[in-house]
Amino acid sequence: MKKEERIKELRELIEKYSYYYYTLNESLISDVEFDKLLKELEDLEKVNPQYSMFDSPTMQVGSSLKNTKFSKVTHKEKMLSLSNSYNIGEIEDFIKRVDKLLENRKKPSYVLEVKLDGLSISVTYKDGKLVQGVTRGDGVIGEDVTENILQIQSIPKFLKEKIDIEVRGEIVLPISKFQKINEKRLANGEEIFANPRNAASGTLRQLDPEIVKERGLDCYFYFVVGGEKYGIKTHREAFDFIEKIGLKTTGIDEVLTSVEEIDKRIEYWKDAREKLDYETDGMVLKVNEIEYWEVLGNTTKSPRWAIAYKFPAKQVSTKLLGITWQVGRTGKITPVAELEEVEVSGSRVKRASLHNFDEIVRKDIKIGDKVFIEKAAEIIPQVVKSIKELRTGEEQEVLAPTTCPICGTTLEKEEGLVDLKCPNPSCPAKVQGRFEYFVSRDGMNIIGLGQKIVERFLELGYLNDVTDIYRLSEHREEMEGLEKMGKKSVENLLNSIEESKQREYSKVLYSLGIPEVGKFMANLLADESGNIDRLLEMTRDELLMINGVGEKVADSIINFFASEENLEIIEKLKGFGLNFSGEKQSKVEKNVFEGKTFLVTGKLTKFTREGIKEEIEKFGGKNLSAVSKNLDYLIVGEKAGSKLKKAQEIGTIKIITEDEFFNIVSEKE
Template identity: 45%
Template sequence: MDRNEAIQRVKELRKIIEQHNYYYYVKDNPQISDYEYDQLMQELIHIETEFPELLTPDSPTQRVGGAPLESFEKVEHSIPMLSLSNAFDEQDLRDFDRRVRQGLGVEGPIGYICELKIDGLAVSLRYENGRFVRGATRGDGRTGEDITQNLRTIRSLPLVLKKPLTIEVRGEAFMPRRAFERLNKERAMREELLFANPRNAAAGSLRQLDPKIAASRSLDIFLYSVVGEDTLPVDTHSGSLSMLEELGFKVNPERRVCEGIEEVISFIEGWTEKRGELPYDIDGMVVKVDRLAYQEELGYTAKSPRWAIAYKFPAEEAITILRDIEVTVGRTGAITPTAILDPVQLAGTTVQRASLHNEDIIREKGIMIGDHVVVKKAGDIIPEIVEVKVDKRTGDEQPYHMPTHCPACDSELVRLDEEVALRCINPQCPAQIREGIIHFVSRNAMNIDGVGEKVVTQLYEKGLVRSVADLYYLDREELLKLERMGEKSVDNMLNAIEASKNNSLERLLFGLGIRFVGEKAARLLAQHFGTMEALQNATEEEIVTVHEIGTKMAESIVKYFAKPEVVETIERLREAGVNMEYKGLRPEEVDADSPFAGKTVVLTGTLASVTRKEAQHMIEARGGKVSGSVSKRTDLVVAGEAAGSKLGKANELGIQVIDEKTFLEWIK
């Protein structure tokens, strides 16, 4: 293929791919299979790799996220992004309607358009000649932050419009509920703080300096207005929304033009009841005068338009009876109380349980068994008890006392280091063992595919595993006797377990679940000590010499390895053939002549043989430092397939660039 043919084919492929992105992410109506889509994408990547000068920021291949930023630049909005005044009940809506009609001198009903108020992050997008060039947050309304790179990762946002217009549009970026639940589940597995609700998760994702984080979060967007409506041949706001759809934007379909405020109120009442059916969060309804000429005539106050108002749904709450309080035991032995409730409908779902977090919450709220309690969903997601209806008490309510002994093993519970949480410190506690095994097999630990929470529970209940070491002694014939375990699934599971034996020491350390030792600390410890035996024999004084390891963690590590059951588990793992050594180079082993020693390296593009994280560890193990962006301080760039702007900048600055093949040769 010569250059002219490549130019033509790239144009064709981008148009085809973006059209299929539109059908899939905007219309939810895919026209081709995932395989066919992947083939098109791979062909485009191949051509852009062969002809890197053809790579542009609006190519579909660039949605994975560019280089991390050092900071967000400020953006001054051409027209301020004003907030809306609020309505909280029907009377507020009727007062708004009265003000509108008075301002226009109209006696009859006004035409309004009602749109769902998406609970997300308001953004402004600028297109020049039909191409997306900049996106910004609302900020203080006049000045926001440039988050263009993060917004490019949203698949439903068109990078090229269907017409070459220069316009500015505004919308709401959000995180669907399913994506939010998946994200929090992953964060829980990594023992990271959970997001309180999808809105916080969306805002946090779009304000990450590394666009790849935003790209991994499955964000979505609805557009709801054009700045300067006269740029489109329409005379109503509802018409402008239809025009946005024609341009390729995703516009919320659940909108209605209403004749008069009573129709508006009726529409809002319907959505107040059924908002829980949506796959995303809404916190109200936006009501706008539909005719653009009327909007212009009504104008603005200093803070908000006179022609629009935001009706805010009341926080959905329900009263039910607390029948009991159950406690569960986590991997670290922490005891968590959960309220058992009479079933009650809340935000579209049936709620029967609510987290009480810890004993102090129960005391602060004065909760008793049998109480009538007010329940709401925090962020419309997590059920919580808001208050106790003390006036409904009959005298039959019973105070609740936290157990003194573990519900799983009957060991005495203790409160460590003045913590709020009670803990079971019995190392043989079945609940802790089960949770510990689930952590051990997780992706960021030993990464054993096919052994999830349900499989671990089944293995434990059947007596096949009692520690993480037992996983490496499982018998194939015994596994085949289990429910829903056919020959293929059993063989896949055993192969995954066998493969995990080759993991480097840091994965094993993290998988063991030593208190306070996360992924990073596990890698630092593995690098420093080199072997499991060396770490087992280390003193607190020796451990705290490791960079970023403090006394609290060092004390926890020494106590952990002093336990007889831990010594036995590690010995059994060793006998099973599980690797006990760090596979990278330790600091003292780094060859001063290593091509990476003392160098700042940037990785760009897709590496076929190793993951980005693996490549980073390889470089760091050989004395190098990995950076996310190319600058004058960069010494070397490793360019994989579909390397983008970082490669171009490296060439401009005259920085040495190597391909994946050379990288792997240098690693050996």
């Protein structure tokens, strides 16, 4: 494609995506993808100035304000957007540019604040009374939404001081409110909002102010226009002034002086932002000294004294290539989206959950669609929505399966439930799923019996039900002769199987795979019953008397133990010496680490890595995956490296040795 044609194509795409984002409150692509297109256009225009145009998207800020329902207002001072960065190297480059432009002046300090993912607003007060609220729009002209912002409680109608002032901030929809709104829309059969930002923008543009009031928008302010005339000399002082006159800030405005400090705090907020009740998509770094702002100046779109650092995208768009139907240990049929590989929240993703067929219908998802995906709770990728506006007509409807994709049995659907299920108890997928569940970390934690090995042993006839795991020693010689096994791996596997006989009662109970009984419920039932025989004797009413056990769980337990096959497995496992009883622990003992977070680093001598994590959770603690201000304890083994150094730099994390941890838990055993 010729450069002129590509430039034209990019302009059309960017204008289309901008219109949907700013005017229709619909995201057709992720912010990262949009920024890439804009950067490509900027680069092409730079080396091909003959094709540059004054109305190019590279020269514009925000919305073009097409088809707006509100009256237009020209900003007295242009509302610029921020240039974006995606790694600390680009932050370093920004600071170097600032230093160069300030030449021999005193080095500046910087203010780091959260980048709210909402809708920019400029609010004007006359003699302390709110008189106008205007959206950013295209940076020069915005929409007058005064009537609607009067419905937002955090934007006061009167300031604490009778002054004339223009302040700027971000209107957001709190995550807690967003979830409730979507629950209500779902119950009413309405399409749910894709994210809080779209919901906030759509709400603020409602013609009925009562809807704005009902949804509970919030607003945080961060900028005073012409701050010098109020005696404000630094950006940090502006926050104090904003709060002094009765307006709300996030309270996150840290003054920093070095790249190292900035890097450390950005890393901290990557995790800490999850505790906030509003969406953030990055951090904003601004030169603190306002006198330098005029020296540094602006580009057409952005100030040279500020930059945004964008966190890895939580939500990105990609193409749905197909759907694979998986069969779980209970026979539940789950659709899995096969995707064009894409990066989301820092990892590569090419498969995502679609939960069930009803979810596919509700979200109107078709094969070939462009879809948004995100990581639920930062762990499991899932499809959020299809982007119908980008359909070409070649997309294919998704048809519900009628037979099990593994064994061919006709599927069933229980009345009142959404899941399709394979009823065949001998379905290979269900059998394998039960084994994988039994040996999992939260269950018997048998190292060496992974998915491929279980599948292989099933094919060879070594395994028929989970009790056969404890007979695998009978196949030692045969296993040693298998490809990629060998004597050492077989010995390790058999040792792990033997060790599993010492697992506590709650883990054995979990491993049985009773429907509705997960890790928490297994701990609760083990604690309340004391042993399996007492649990078997419990009636439905007795189970319901246990705090935390509902009707669905009670019925599932009764049904599970009504099966002769399940009872036979329990008896066999008893015969192999598994632990089906346990003393009830006191609440103090169980929760000695309640509310505390832990991370382990270095080589351990008294525990395995998984073993020490189990001990932490056993006593109420939580395991983290990285060093941050959220960490309470770092347990260090031999040759502890960068994690120890980082914890020491933070200074608030308690560092203990493996021996010290061992002594603590030994006293509580």
